[in-house]
Amino acid sequence: MAEVNGIRRRAWRRLSRQARFAAMAFALALIGTCNLSAQAPKITEYQVKAAYLANFGRFVEWPASVALAKSESFTICVLGQDPFGADLDAAVAGETIGGARLLAKRISRPQDAVDCRILFISSSEVSQWKEILAALRTLSVLTVSDMPQFTRRGGIIQFLLDGNRVRFDINLAATERVGLNLSSELLKLAVTVSRSP
Amino acid sequence: MLKFRDYSIKKKLTLMNMLVSGATLLLACTAFGAYELTTFRSTMVQNLSIQAQIVGANSASALLFNDAKSAVNTLSALKAAPTVLSGGIYTLAGEPFAVYRRDSGGRTSPLPPMPAGQTEEHWFADKELKLIRSIVFQGKLIGTVYIRSDLQEMNDRLVRYVGIVAAVLSVSLTTAFLLLMTFQRAATRPILQLAETARIVSREKKYSVRAPSTDNHDEVGLLIEAFNEMLVQIQARDAALQTSQEELEQRVTQRTAELDATNKELEAFTYSVAHDLRAPLRHIQGFSNLLMESFASQLEPEAKTFLQRIGEGTQQMGRLIDDLLSLARIGRQEPRLQATGLNSLVQEVLRDLKTETEGRDIHWQVGDLPFVDCDPGLMKQVFYNLLSNAAKYSRPRKPAVIDIGQMSVEGQLVNFVRDNGVGFNMKYADKLFGVFQRLHRKEDFEGTGVGLATVQRIIHKHGGRIWAEAEIDKGATFFFSLASQDDGRQTANAHEGGKNGDSKRT
Numbered sequence: 001m002a003e004v005n006g007i008r009r010r011a012w013r014r015l016s017r018q019a020r021f022a023a024m025a026f027a028l029a030l031i032g033t034c035n036l037s038a039q040a041p042k043i044t045e046y047q048v049k050a051a052y053l054a055n056f057g058r059f060v061e062w063p064a065s066v067a068l069a070k071s072e073s074f075t076i077c078v079l080g081q082d083p084f085g086a087d088l089d090a091a092v093a094g095e096t097i098g099g100a101r102l103l104a105k106r107i108s109r110p111q112d113a114v115d116c117r118i119l120f121i122s123s124s125e126v127s128q129w130k131e132i133l134a135a136l137r138t139l140s141v142l143t144v145s146d147m148p149q150f151t152r153r154g155g156i157i158q159f160l161l162d163g164n165r166v167r168f169d170i171n172l173a174a175t176e177r178v179g180l181n182l183s184s185e186l187l188k189l190a191v192t193v194s195r196s197p
Numbered sequence: 198m199l200k201f202r203d204y205s206i207k208k209k210l211t212l213m214n215m216l217v218s219g220a221t222l223l224l225a226c227t228a229f230g231a232y233e234l235t236t237f238r239s240t241m242v243q244n245l246s247i248q249a250q251i252v253g254a255n256s257a258s259a260l261l262f263n264d265a266k267s268a269v270n271t272l273s274a275l276k277a278a279p280t281v282l283s284g285g286i287y288t289l290a291g292e293p294f295a296v297y298r299r300d301s302g303g304r305t306s307p308l309p310p311m312p313a314g315q316t317e318e319h320w321f322a323d324k325e326l327k328l329i330r331s332i333v334f335q336g337k338l339i340g341t342v343y344i345r346s347d348l349q350e351m352n353d354r355l356v357r358y359v360g361i362v363a364a365v366l367s368v369s370l371t372t373a374f375l376l377l378m379t380f381q382r383a384a385t386r387p388i389l390q391l392a393e394t395a396r397i398v399s400r401e402k403k404y405s406v407r408a409p410s411t412d413n414h415d416e417v418g419l420l421i422e423a424f425n426e427m428l429v430q431i432q433a434r435d436a437a438l439q440t441s442q443e444e445l446e447q448r449v450t451q452r453t454a455e456l457d458a459t460n461k462e463l464e465a466f467t468y469s470v471a472h473d474l475r476a477p478l479r480h481i482q483g484f485s486n487l488l489m490e491s492f493a494s495q496l497e498p499e500a501k502t503f504l505q506r507i508g509e510g511t512q513q514m515g516r517l518i519d520d521l522l523s524l525a526r527i528g529r530q531e532p533r534l535q536a537t538g539l540n541s542l543v544q545e546v547l548r549d550l551k552t553e554t555e556g557r558d559i560h561w562q563v564g565d566l567p568f569v570d571c572d573p574g575l576m577k578q579v580f581y582n583l584l585s586n587a588a589k590y591s592r593p594r595k596p597a598v599i600d601i602g603q604m605s606v607e608g609q610l611v612n613f614v615r616d617n618g619v620g621f622n623m624k625y626a627d628k629l630f631g632v633f634q635r636l637h638r639k640e641d642f643e644g645t646g647v648g649l650a651t652v653q654r655i656i657h658k659h660g661g662r663i664w665a666e667a668e669i670d671k672g673a674t675f676f677f678s679l680a681s682q683d684d685g686r687q688t689a690n691a692h693e694g695g696k697n698g699d700s701k702r703t
Contacts, residue, residue, distance in 0.1 A: 048263070055261045058335055097335070165263065185258035189267055 036061035048166045049146070049159055050084050056142060056157065057097045057117060059186035063179040065142040066117075074100040075115050077107050079132065080122030110135035121145040121155070124130045129153055151194055156180070159192055167191050207385045208454060211377055218373045219366070228363040237351055238326075242319050245328045248278060249342040253332035256286050260294060260332065260340045265639075268295030275299075280346045282325065286332070287341040294340065316341070324348055387411045391421050404432045460528075467526040471518045482511045502650065513645075520647035523578070524632070527651060532572035532658050534681070539566035539612065542573065543601055546580045554588050558595050564602030566612060570681035575655045582648040583614040583675050589642055590673065591618030609683050615674040620667040629665055651675075 016178035053076055074097045080082065084104075092102035105116065110132045113119045119141045125132060126147045133154045136143060143155045151171035156178075158169045170190040175182050187193050202213065254272055259267035268286050275281045275297050286295045316331035316338070325345050332340040388407075394408040407428060408421045485507045493501070543563055569576075584599070591597035600615040621629070621636045628634045630653040633646040656663045660680030667673035 052262060058261070059258060167264075168262075183258070185255075185537050186262075189258055189264045 025145040034167075044087070045161070045166060046084050047087045047091075048151060050088040052159070052166065052168070053088065053118060053120060053144060054095055054102060056144065056186070057102075059183035060117075060142055061115065061181035061183075063140050066179075068161060072100065073103045074098075074117050075103045076104050076118045076120070077105045077116035078120045078122060079107050079113065079125060081124035082106055083122060113139060113141055116141050118142045121147065123147045123148075129155075137178075141179060142180060143174070145191055162191070169194065171195075206388055207381060210381050210385060211374070212527070214372060214377050214381075215374060216462070219370055222366055222369055226365065230355075230358055230362065234351075234355070237354060238321070241326060241346070241351065242328065244278075244321070245281075245326060245344055245346050246330060248275065248281070249284075249328055249330040249344050252284060252286070252344075253330055253342045254334075255342070256295065256342075257332055257334035257339060260288070261288065265295045271295075272297035275344070278346070280348075280350050282345040284342065284344045287343060289338065289340060314598075321348070359656050384417075387413070387417045387421060391417070391424060395424070398428065404428050404435060430552070464525050464528045466519060468529075471521040471525065474518055475515075478511055478514055481507065482515070485511070487536065517645045517647070520645045520651065524647055524651045524654065527575065527654050527658065532575055534570045534572060534659075536568050536617065537571050537573045537576060538568050539576070542577050543580055543584070546577060546584050549581065550585060551586060553585065553604060557592070557597065558586065559588060559591070559597045562598065562600045562602075564600070566601070566603055567610070567682065569679050571659055571679060572655075575658070579652050579655050579677070580614075582652045586648065586675075587614055587616035587618065587673075589618075589644070590620075590637070591616040592642075594618060606676065609678055611676045611678040613674055613676045615672065617672040620669050620671050620673045622669055623667060624666070625664060 003134060036184065037043055044061060057074055057076075076088070076092060082088075088104045092104045095102040107113060107116070110119075113136060115140075119136065121129070121132060121143060123146060129147065129150075130153075133143070142157065143150075144157040144159070145155050146159035148158075149172070151169045154171070154174055156174045158171075160167045168190055170182065170193045172182070172187070172193050172195050201209070201212070252275065255274075256268040257269040259265070259271065272284050272286065272295055275284045276299075279299075281297075282299050284297045285293055317329065319326065319328040321327075325347055328344050328346070330342045330344075331338055332342060357586050391408045394406055397403060397406050405428075407425050410421050411418050411426065484503050488496075489501070489504050489508075496504070540563065543566065545562060547563075580601075584601070587599045588597065591599065594617050598617045600613070603610055603612050605611075619637070625636050628636065630649045632650040634642060634650075635646045653663050656677050656679070661678045661682070663675065663677040665673055665675045
């Protein structure tokens with residue numbers, strides 16, 4: 001009797017194990033498909049760009065005077081229409097560079113960029129690029145934008161889209177003009193590094 | 198195979214030294230090897246760690262800006278390290294970001310699971326060294342480097358090391374062996390020579406040899422010196438012994454000669470006394486006979502008795518003188534040896550004894566006796582004395598049983614005469630063969646006390662031995678052997694006689 005019971009119990013256990021395994025496999029497959037379909041829209045272009053903005057500062061050296069003056073915080077400014085929304089705030093939350101806390105700030109005039117280390121110029125400002133760049137000429141600010149021809153026009157970093165990937169160009173002459181020093185680590189990642197003024 | 202303890206000292210020394218040096222070298226080499234191995238392993242880990250850190254540092258920007266191509270580029274620098282099997286950079290989530298593989302085949306190895314809270318780790322497994330280092334950029338953890346390296350270099354090194362150890366060991370042991378051969382000869386040669394000398398001394402009993410001495414003042418030198426000293430002492434003692442032995446022999450010869458001379462003198466004296474006593478005895482005999490014959494009628498019966506007593510006394514004295522003369526004669530003359538059948542001698546004696554034993558109930562049992570080289574006259578005297586003695590002392594027995602035969606005593610053939618007479622006390626056995634020594638009263642058994650002395654003298658003259666065994670009232674047995682009774686002829690004869698003799702005895 002006991003033996004029969006034992007066999008039954010074991011058989012039931014095996015069955016339940018198989019059932020559990022099947023359920024798990026199904027769940028995994030489900031999650032996998034969900035992941036595949038959800039992955040692309042999950043990380044948006046501007047989320048990536050916000051993360052890049054937060055990281056650029058780690059590969060740039062500002063002149064000593066600027067570094068001292070702006071030491072308490074590291075401000076990333078967005079000029080014009082903000083394409084990031086909450087993504088930028090999320091990207092800078094809790095991050096520090098060289099001991100300085102990262103801050104995100106929206107400004108509407110280029111003159112307000114005095115406190116900024118990095119300035120993202122929104123594509124909405126494409127018509128005023130000349131004025132904006134002229135206004136920033138004397139400021140040691142890392143200018144970033146995704147408007148076309150930005151580096152040609154005197155901007156420092158220009159976002160590009162390479163398929164799904166976000167990449168960037170660098171205008172080295174512009175950095176030298178405002179006294180910024182870009183790390184070779186950053187330069188090696190750039191699609192093109194131009195030296196024309 | 199010989200056991201170790203049976204090896205010669207030379208072999209022992211060699212073996213011991215070789216074992217000791219071999220073991221020492223091996224231990225040292227093993228220790229160095231172990232040290233080398235651990236050092237090499239830690240160096241390997243260190244190098245790989247440095248490479249991982251460099252790769253990590255150089256791919257930080259690539260990780261941050263999601264540039265896998267750049268990271269692969271950085272990783273491909275690992276090509277310079279031929280032992281690196283694969284290297285990978287993984288995102289914080291643990292997904293592979295960039296991979297380098299030495300062999301283009303194979304798959305991307307997933308990041309092995311790490312213990313919780315552990316970011317830096319290395320371990321040796323599956324003939325590989327695996328190492329994980331976290332990538333930290335400006336104080337921030339941004340990814341992980343995972344490098345696998347094969348142990349080919351270490352194995353090569355190990356093989357090389359084993360080869361070197363083998364070479365060092367063989368060269369060292371060979372050198373040690375050669376050196377040993379040279380030095381050991383100096384150490385063992387004196388011992389071997391000492392052993393050889395001892396062997397000669399014990400085998401050939403030659404005490405004049407000496408172990409070649411060394412000038413070394415070590416234990417072996419002392420041993421050799423002591424051994425030689427011992428030999429000197431033995432030799433001296435031998436010489437002293439030899440001298441004293443020679444001296445002793447000389448003294449014995451001298452004493453024997455002196456004794457012989459004295460003996461001869463005594464015998465001559467006995468002979469002359471006995472001889473000279475005869476003449477007056479004849480006078481006494483003659484005149485007492487004349488007195489008896491011529492004046493018988495005038496004599497009182499008592500006087501006649503006295504005269505009769507005188508006659509008996511003179512007769513007894515005459516016998517005594519005869520016996521003494523014959524004893525003396527035997528001492529002076531050498532026995533004339535000739536092959537003689539003892540059986541016929543015994544028969545002659547039995548005939549002679551017939552009158553003497555008239556009226557007696559005697560069972561004579563004569564076994565087969567051998568032929569021996571002896572003086573027949575003297576040997577007849579021997580049997581006469583022994584047989585008449587046996588008859589005499591068994592007079593109280595009816596019947597008297599007298600055995601004559603030959604038997605083997607302690608491997609030697611001896612003749613015997615056994616009676617069932619009165620016997621004697623063995624306490625006095627040594628007096629039996631002395632002149633004038635008697636164990637019984639003259640009143641019981643007549644005799645001069647010269648007979649057995651004569652018998653002993655004759656047997657001694659024949660190079661033989663005589664002895665007796667007896668018990669009071671249970672008879673006596675006289676045994677005698679002759680020197681000539683040992684050769685083959687007599688033995689064969691004795692065998693023949695033995696058959697008949699045995700039938701009677703047993």
